[in-house]
Amino acid sequence: MFLYVLKRILYSVPIILGVSILTFALVFMAPGDPISAIAPADAPEEVVQALKISYGLDRPVPVQYLLWLKKAVTGDLGVSIASGRPVLGEILTAFSHTLSIALIASFLGVGLGFFLGGVAGFYQNSWLDRIATFLSLIGISVPHYWLGLVLTIVFSVWLGWLPSMGAGPDSGAFYWDFEHIKFMLLPAITMAVIPTGIITRSVKSIVAEILAREFLVSLRARGLTDMTVLKHVIRNALPMVLAVVGLQIGYLMGGSILIETVFSWPGTGFLLNIAIFQRDFPLLQGIVLILCMFFVILNLVIDILQSILDPRIMRS
Amino acid sequence: MNLMSKKSLILKLVMVGLCGLLVSQQSSAETVVRYGISMADIPLTSGQPNEGAGGYQFTGHTIYDPLIAWEANISNRPGKLIKGLATDWKVDDKDKKVWHFTLRKGVKFHDGSSFDAEAVFWNLEKVLNDKSEQYDAKQAAQVKPRIPSIASYKKVDDSHIDIVTKVEDALFPYQLPWFLISSPTQWSKTKDWNKFSYEPSGTGPFKLDKLVPRERAELVKFNDYWDKTRLAQTDRVILMTIPDALTRVNALMNGQVDMIESPPPDSVEKLKSSGFKLVQNVTPHVWPYHFSTQLGSPWLDIRVRKAANLAIDRNAVVALMNGLAQPAFGQVDKTNPWFGKPNFEIKYDLAAAKALMKQAGYSKDRPVKAKVIIAKGGTGQMLSLPMNEFMQQSLAEIGINIEFEVVELENLYLHWRKGSADPLNAGKGITAINLGYVTADPFYALVRFMDSKYIAPNGVNWGGYANPIIDDLIMQIRSTYDTKKQDGYLAKVHEAMVNDALMVWVVHDTNPHMLSPKVKNYTQAQHWFQDLTTIKM
Numbered sequence: 130m131f132l133y134v135l136k137r138i139l140y141s142v143p144i145i146l147g148v149s150i151l152t153f154a155l156v157f158m159a160p161g162d163p164i165s166a167i168a169p170a171d172a173p174e175e176v177v178q179a180l181k182i183s184y185g186l187d188r189p190v191p192v193q194y195l196l197w198l199k200k201a202v203t204g205d206l207g208v209s210i211a212s213g214r215p216v217l218g219e220i221l222t223a224f225s226h227t228l229s230i231a232l233i234a235s236f237l238g239v240g241l242g243f244f245l246g247g248v249a250g251f252y253q254n255s256w257l258d259r260i261a262t263f264l265s266l267i268g269i270s271v272p273h274y275w276l277g278l279v280l281t282i283v284f285s286v287w288l289g290w291l292p293s294m295g296a297g298p299d300s301g302a303f304y305w306d307f308e309h310i311k312f313m314l315l316p317a318i319t320m321a322v323i324p325t326g327i328i329t330r331s332v333k334s335i336v337a338e339i340l341a342r343e344f345l346v347s348l349r350a351r352g353l354t355d356m357t358v359l360k361h362v363i364r365n366a367l368p369m370v371l372a373v374v375g376l377q378i379g380y381l382m383g384g385s386i387l388i389e390t391v392f393s394w395p396g397t398g399f400l401l402n403i404a405i406f407q408r409d410f411p412l413l414q415g416i417v418l419i420l421c422m423f424f425v426i427l428n429l430v431i432d433i434l435q436s437i438l439d440p441r442i443m444r445s
Numbered sequence: 446m447n448l449m450s451k452k453s454l455i456l457k458l459v460m461v462g463l464c465g466l467l468v469s470q471q472s473s474a475e476t477v478v479r480y481g482i483s484m485a486d487i488p489l490t491s492g493q494p495n496e497g498a499g500g501y502q503f504t505g506h507t508i509y510d511p512l513i514a515w516e517a518n519i520s521n522r523p524g525k526l527i528k529g530l531a532t533d534w535k536v537d538d539k540d541k542k543v544w545h546f547t548l549r550k551g552v553k554f555h556d557g558s559s560f561d562a563e564a565v566f567w568n569l570e571k572v573l574n575d576k577s578e579q580y581d582a583k584q585a586a587q588v589k590p591r592i593p594s595i596a597s598y599k600k601v602d603d604s605h606i607d608i609v610t611k612v613e614d615a616l617f618p619y620q621l622p623w624f625l626i627s628s629p630t631q632w633s634k635t636k637d638w639n640k641f642s643y644e645p646s647g648t649g650p651f652k653l654d655k656l657v658p659r660e661r662a663e664l665v666k667f668n669d670y671w672d673k674t675r676l677a678q679t680d681r682v683i684l685m686t687i688p689d690a691l692t693r694v695n696a697l698m699n700g701q702v703d704m705i706e707s708p709p710p711d712s713v714e715k716l717k718s719s720g721f722k723l724v725q726n727v728t729p730h731v732w733p734y735h736f737s738t739q740l741g742s743p744w745l746d747i748r749v750r751k752a753a754n755l756a757i758d759r760n761a762v763v764a765l766m767n768g769l770a771q772p773a774f775g776q777v778d779k780t781n782p783w784f785g786k787p788n789f790e791i792k793y794d795l796a797a798a799k800a801l802m803k804q805a806g807y808s809k810d811r812p813v814k815a816k817v818i819i820a821k822g823g824t825g826q827m828l829s830l831p832m833n834e835f836m837q838q839s840l841a842e843i844g845i846n847i848e849f850e851v852v853e854l855e856n857l858y859l860h861w862r863k864g865s866a867d868p869l870n871a872g873k874g875i876t877a878i879n880l881g882y883v884t885a886d887p888f889y890a891l892v893r894f895m896d897s898k899y900i901a902p903n904g905v906n907w908g909g910y911a912n913p914i915i916d917d918l919i920m921q922i923r924s925t926y927d928t929k930k931q932d933g934y935l936a937k938v939h940e941a942m943v944n945d946a947l948m949v950w951v952v953h954d955t956n957p958h959m960l961s962p963k964v965k966n967y968t969q970a971q972h973w974f975q976d977l978t979t980i981k982m
Contacts, residue, residue, distance in 0.1 A: 160852065161856040164586075165859070167582075167586045169587065169591065170861065171590065171904070173590060173903060174862065174901075174903070176586070180582065184582075211486075213489075214658065219658070222658075278695075281695045285698075289699060289700075292699070293699045293701055294687055295685065295701065391689055391691075393660075393688070395657075395659045399485075402485075403485050406855060407855070
């Protein structure tokens with residue numbers, strides 16, 4: 130197991146390097162420069178050039194990348210060009226905000242997805258199957274932005290039950306009482322919709338496929354109850370479902386720009402959006418690096434869990 | 446008096462006392478206004494805000510003061526330069542490049558230290574001397590382009606400072622509302638501008654109580670503010686960043702905020718019918734097409750430029766914006782003292798436009814083809830895409846076929862700085878640019894577009910306009926210290942600008958705000974600088 134984990138960690142290094150190079154290159158290829166974020170639009174050319182020199186932006190792109198990398202490997206992700214605040218601090222704060230709603234969204238998405246998918250797979254072609262499939266279709270088809278606004282109009286504006294935006298007055302720390310959780314509910318529910326749909330469909334097809342296997346037929350022939358058969362189905366389905374769940378959680382952490390904008394939720398998506406528009410290279414690189422590392426670690430954890438659940442994976 | 450009546454009297458006295466206590470507790474409760482702003486982050490709080498002119502109203506003129514201020518607490522006329530931390534300023538009789546400033550006495554920073562000439566000198570070093578310990582590149586980047594005239598400065602004594610300009614420039618005082626004074630004492634506690642930004646100290650009517658980046662800034666009233674006529678009328682102003690327009694509307698409707706800026710036009714009627722109040726005012730901002738007058742440009746013919754101006758139904762654009770705009774008849778509003786009396790009247794006259802095009806040899810069958818670079822959206826661009834589509838359709842009616850190059854706003858600024866002759870624009874056939882212009886002072890409104898010395902890369906005279914008569918007039922303005930005479934000359938510059946139809950002027954922004962009924966007062970100035978001390982709950 131240790132060697133397996135070590136090998137996976139070593140494999141991740143070139144992946145992370147490759148992603149950081151690609152991101153750096155793409156941002157430089159896009160028109161515009163970060164000086165626009167710190168100087169007025171009509172700043173004269175000599176002011177712009179002086180700023181570029183002071184921020185090291187006059188150096189060749191590969192040199193800028195290597196200088197950034199040299200600091201990044203020591204944990205120093207530099208400072209944001211636009212705000213002047215340390216990048217690592219900015220990202221960790223944003224990351225914690227996204228994590229809080231992603232946790233709730235994961236809980237909802239995975240829980241509902243398992244339930245609906247399991248029901249649909251177990252009771253194939255029944256009315257339960259049709260309802261679950263219909264709900265999953267809605268989940269993957271409805272646009273996030275629109276859904277977020279509709280939920281806000283209904284639950285915040287009309288009913289006044291929940292706040293419409295923001296992370297609350299004490300957003301700097303985690304509080305798990307309702308006064309703070311209520312700010313997370315609408316963004317988390319909105320976020321959970323797509324993963325629910327995808328996990329439902331995945332679980333349904335996996336469960337249906339397992340139910341058709343011969344060993345399941347033999348279990349039923351031996352007179353085992355539905356509940357016992359279900360346990361065997363879950364045991365066999367879990368490794369495959371975990372892979373889907375891992376992808377969805379990764380998506381929740383990184384793919385939340387629209388939701389965080391609609392709800393003014395100060396998470397990584399929101400920060401990434403700002404960094405892209407401001408061409409804030411240190412901030413952008415830092416966010417991509419952290420998200421990439423998170424994704425790699427998450428996949429590693431999922432792989433380990435899969436190996437534990439199904440030892441055949443490790444042997445192969 | 447018997448026992449019963451004594452007891453009754455005591456009881457009554459106790460009741461009265463309790464009521465008094467309750468009233469006094471209620472009246473001492475803090476008044477709070479929550480203001481939803483359209484920015485994605487709180488503007489910098491270290492002294493010189495970013496996010497353009499709009500940033501100054503939030504974390505500039507709230508926490509800090511300039512030497513010369515702008516009168517931002519009136520709404521029924523354009524403001525003017527007024528005394529700030531300087532009580533007097535005048536140019537030297539012998540050397541017109543030297544300005545003498547007399548500083549206000551008895552002013553304290555929020556941290557209790559005294560404001561004096563040393564503090565002014567220190568702040569000038571902060572943004573102009575990159576060798577100084579307190580130099581901050583970010584603040585310098587924001588304000589240096591706005592105080593381009595300063596060559597040097599020296600402290601005379603505790604209450605006087607001299608600033609020397611590069612050339613004689615009577616317009617120099619207009620630059621100083623942008624330059625704000627932060628506390629050297631407070632900075633010296635940490636010598637770190639990042640830490641300072643969380644506990645800043647200025648002389649302004651508000652202190653920063655709490656800063657949560659990208660979420661909120663809480664400003665509290667500074668009771669010892671030196672200008673007793675501008676003490677904040679609300680104890681606490683909470684600025685909340687809500688960049689999405691619909692989210693701002695929802696936050697207002699569900700009571701999470703008490704006022705918002707920039708509501709989307711199609712939400713205004715619904716908000717008004719729900720009891721919210723719309724406040725807007727003429728604002729020094731114009732939405733134009735700025736033409737290239739370089740050789741080869743289709744806009745070189747003045748008849749074509751004038752025809753383009755006559756082809757636009759500005760009232761229809763205002764209707765498209767649901768009333769959140771005002772028709773533009775020039776670079777500045779007609780009520781502005783610099784408007785003057787141009788010979789060319791900007792109005793909607795399709796027949797006259799077609800006639801001019803015919804004279805120039807064009808028509809719908811033989812159209813002018815031009816490419817205009819526009820932004821998808823962004824600050825100052827109003828409803829960029831629908832408005833530009835309207836322009837395209839309107840100009841097509843008179844035989845001007847417009848093709849758009851649509852870019853992000855940050856990219857548009859790059860094209861703007863490069864000028865129309867640069868290959869970045871000329872190489873792509875771009876002959877006009879659509880960018881909202883701030884027109885708050887003579888330089889921003891007129892000089893930077895009309896003076897040939899500001900042709901790119903030296904400035905933003907994007908079209909390459911060069912008129913020696915106007916250049917001389919601007920030189921004359923720079924040596925005219927009488928404000929009324931100055932206004933007269935500026936009016937002449939504006940008249941030339943309109944008569945030459947340098948741009949198609951479409952509308953002025955009105956900087957709309959929606960207020961909840963709980964907000965009793967908000968005075969909106971005819972400027973991007975707003976005075977948040979006027980907000981009353």
